[in-house]
Amino acid sequence: MKYFFFFVLILSSCQDYNSNSGDKGRYGPVELNESDPNFSKAYFILQDRCVSCHDHKHDRWAEFKSNADWVADGLVITGQPATSELIVRIVNNGQVSSNMPPSGGSLPDAEYNALVKWVTEIP
Amino acid sequence: MKYILLLLTLFSVNAYSYSNFIGHGYTSCLNCHFNPFGGGPLNDYGRVVSATAISSTALTPKSWDEEKVAYMSGFLFRKPKQEWLRTQVNYRGFRVVRNPGSSENEEAKWINMQLDGRVILKFGENDKFISVLNYGYAPLPSETPKGTKSSEWRSREHYVGYRFTPKFGLYAGLMDKVFGIKVIEHIAFSRVSPQVTQNDQVHGVTAHYIGQDWELGAQGFVGNLSQDADLRMKGGSVMLEKTVFGIHRIGASVMSSQNEYLKLLSYSAHTRLNLKEGSSILAELGQTNKKTENGSDDTTARFGLLQTYLRPWRGLYFLANIEYFNRDIKQDDYTLRWGPGVQYFLSQRIELRADVYDTRSFATKSSTRDSWMYLLQTHLWF
Numbered sequence: 038m039k040y041f042f043f044f045v046l047i048l049s050s051c052q053d054y055n056s057n058s059g060d061k062g063r064y065g066p067v068e069l070n071e072s073d074p075n076f077s078k079a080y081f082i083l084q085d086r087c088v089s090c091h092d093h094k095h096d097r098w099a100e101f102k103s104n105a106d107w108v109a110d111g112l113v114i115t116g117q118p119a120t121s122e123l124i125v126r127i128v129n130n131g132q133v134s135s136n137m138p139p140s141g142g143s144l145p146d147a148e149y150n151a152l153v154k155w156v157t158e159i160p
Numbered sequence: 161m162k163y164i165l166l167l168l169t170l171f172s173v174n175a176y177s178y179s180n181f182i183g184h185g186y187t188s189c190l191n192c193h194f195n196p197f198g199g200g201p202l203n204d205y206g207r208v209v210s211a212t213a214i215s216s217t218a219l220t221p222k223s224w225d226e227e228k229v230a231y232m233s234g235f236l237f238r239k240p241k242q243e244w245l246r247t248q249v250n251y252r253g254f255r256v257v258r259n260p261g262s263s264e265n266e267e268a269k270w271i272n273m274q275l276d277g278r279v280i281l282k283f284g285e286n287d288k289f290i291s292v293l294n295y296g297y298a299p300l301p302s303e304t305p306k307g308t309k310s311s312e313w314r315s316r317e318h319y320v321g322y323r324f325t326p327k328f329g330l331y332a333g334l335m336d337k338v339f340g341i342k343v344i345e346h347i348a349f350s351r352v353s354p355q356v357t358q359n360d361q362v363h364g365v366t367a368h369y370i371g372q373d374w375e376l377g378a379q380g381f382v383g384n385l386s387q388d389a390d391l392r393m394k395g396g397s398v399m400l401e402k403t404v405f406g407i408h409r410i411g412a413s414v415m416s417s418q419n420e421y422l423k424l425l426s427y428s429a430h431t432r433l434n435l436k437e438g439s440s441i442l443a444e445l446g447q448t449n450k451k452t453e454n455g456s457d458d459t460t461a462r463f464g465l466l467q468t469y470l471r472p473w474r475g476l477y478f479l480a481n482i483e484y485f486n487r488d489i490k491q492d493d494y495t496l497r498w499g500p501g502v503q504y505f506l507s508q509r510i511e512l513r514a515d516v517y518d519t520r521s522f523a524t525k526s527s528t529r530d531s532w533m534y535l536l537q538t539h540l541w542f
Contacts, residue, residue: 051334051386052314054300056355057393057419064421064452081456138521145491146523 062099063088070103079155082148086138104159118156127152179341180469180477182432183440184213187401187409188375194280194290196329196368197377197399198342200317201248201278201292202541204240207233211508216475219507233508235542248278250296254513254537261532274298274358276316290321292333298359314386317361331366334384338366338377338397339413340428341444341465345515349463349485349497353448354415354426355393362393373403383419390420407434413446423451428463438471447489459488469503477503479515495521511539 063084069077083098091098100106107113112123119125126137127144138144144152179198189198192206202210211233212226220229234240235247252274259265276296283289294317300310319333336342337356345351346358364381377399383392395417401409414427428446435441444465451458464484469477479501486494501515519531 051384052298052310052316052359052361053384053386054310055359055361055384055387056352056357057384057387057391057422060391060419060421064454064456066454081454085456144523145488145493147491 068102070106073104073155073160075151075155075158076104078151082144082151086144086148090138108159113156113159115159116157118153121156124153124156179343179432179442180440180467181214181438182407182409182434183436183438183469183471184209185407185434187403187407187432188370190368190370194282194287194292194321195317195319195335196331196370197336197338197366199336200294201246201250201280203280203287204234204246207508210505214475215505215508215510217507218475219510229508244281244283246278246280246282248276248280249542250274250276250278251540252537254535256533256535258533259531260534271299272297286323286326288323291319292321293318301359327370329368331368332364334361334363335366335379336361337381337415338379338399339415339426340399340411340446341430341432341442343442343465343467345481348465349483349495350428350444350446350465353461353463353485354428354446355417355424375401381417393417393419393422393424395424407436408432421453423449425449435470438469438474438477440469442467442469459490462486462489475505479503481515481517493521493523495519509541511537513537513539 067080067084069080071077080102088099101110104113104115107123108115113121127149181192186192186209188196190196192202192209193199194201194203208230211229217229224232231239240246251272253270253272255268255270257266257268259267274296276294278295279293281291293315295313295315297313298316299312315334317334317336319331319335321329321331323329337354337360339354339356340350342356343351351357362381362383363385364379366377366379369376378396379398380396382394385392395415397413397415397417399411399413401411404410409432410429411431412427412429414425416425418424426446426448428444430442430444430446433441433443442465445463447460447462449460462485464482466480466482468480470479471477481497481499481501483497484494485497497517497519499516499518501513503511503513505511513535514537515535517533517535519533520529
């Protein structure tokens with residue numbers, strides 16, 4: 038019996054965090070509080086590119102599931118991508134202060150343009 | 161010398177600890193490690209090789225000959241008195257400094273990356289049956305969400321193995337996935353992209369076959385059983401390595417795995433070149449196709465690794481590391497990470513290492529600024 042408990046102890050003491058620990062949040066079903074098709078596209082780009090840092094360390098971007106959430110946080114100014122901090126900070130913007138994402142690849146132009154289109158056309 | 165010769169006689173194939181030790185002529189992991197694909201506890205032969213071939217003699221008393229050095233490589237600084245039990249302690253920690261010199265963004269901290277206690281039971285001729293438990297501390301990754309209740313003390317490995325013949329063995333339990341070159345840098349793109357980092361062990365069954373000039377591994381796994389069932393990556397992998405020109409290795413790996421949210425298919429080709437006198441080149445090129453359940457991602461990433469190890473004299477290795485990563489091969493964007501390093505085995509049981517990394521991403525019309533980081537690492541084992 039003591040060997041059985043030892044075996045159970047070993048199995049129960051494994052690490053339960055690894056590369057897949059966040060898969061449910063990153064890749065599982067998502068219910069957005071927004072019907073704007075531009076937003077749903079932007080949401081997945083932001084999830085993929087930004088949320089791994091901008092969720093627990095700094096802020097709660099994973100919870101921003103509507104246009105109103107982003108506007109209320111001040112990161113996005115409706116119709117003004119050139120002055121929206123979210124857009125300005127992206128390295129593709131070309132400004133000296135732009136440094137996001139800090140590593141792991143800048144945004145492909147298609148993704149950057151999708152974000153700009155979203156902010157520009159927020160209803 | 162007779163102790164060394166006895167150990168060498170007991171084993172029929174060469175061995176290495178790190179992948180780059182092919183530069184010492186050791187092509188296969190099997191005889192230096194209990195795990196035939198490397199990592200985890202060293203066996204008696206591995207400890208002797210580490211003491212007598214890898215480590216510097218800078219701190220070795222001049223009165224010691226190589227036989228004495230080999231004798232002292234045991235856990236209690238002597239040859240074990242019994243054959244069935246081995247114990248080891250392993251520590252790895254480093255100071256990491258990101259953006260050094262930046263008044264705004266410099267970030268420096270000491271990370272205790274690994275503290276493992278290892279117990280190995282072994283029985284039979286040539287350690288035919290082994291049982292390995294590797295339990296210890298590893299910090300939660302920095303990106304772990306606050307409130308996560310995971311313990312930082314856990315089993316890194318636990319498995320049993322049986323070698324039906326010296327050439328063929330089966331292993332079952334929690335082990336590393338069998339894929340590609342197992343470099344020590346767990347942030348390497350070639351480890352992150354196929355998800356074979358330091359915390360990605362899985363429960364499964366692994367078969368290992370070593371022929372005259374080739375080696376084959378096949379693994380079926382059901383994921384990490386400590387995780388929720390929906391997160392467990394289930395799948396399998398195969399890796400084949402062949403010795404070429406007597407001293408080099410070429411290999412290929414393929415791995416398929418999936419949980420309820422993610423499907424991965426990774427494949428790579430690699431080579432380990434023996435430049436002799438302890439120097440070597442490691443190279444790997446591969447791709448990972450990722451498909452997600454919610455449709456947010458259906459991309460193929462490409463990764464590359466090139467490492468050189470130059471050994472001017474015993475104990476010292478000069479490194480150069482170049483990595484490439486393109487997270488979506490349909491796009492032109494890519495990231496390069498490169499930098500020099502130095503690895504010094506000051507004596508048996510003591511490894512010191514310094515690495516510099518510069519990471520920079522390139523897009524079609526722009527690029528990020530250089531992102532510098534350096535590591536000062538201490539690795540101790542007993």
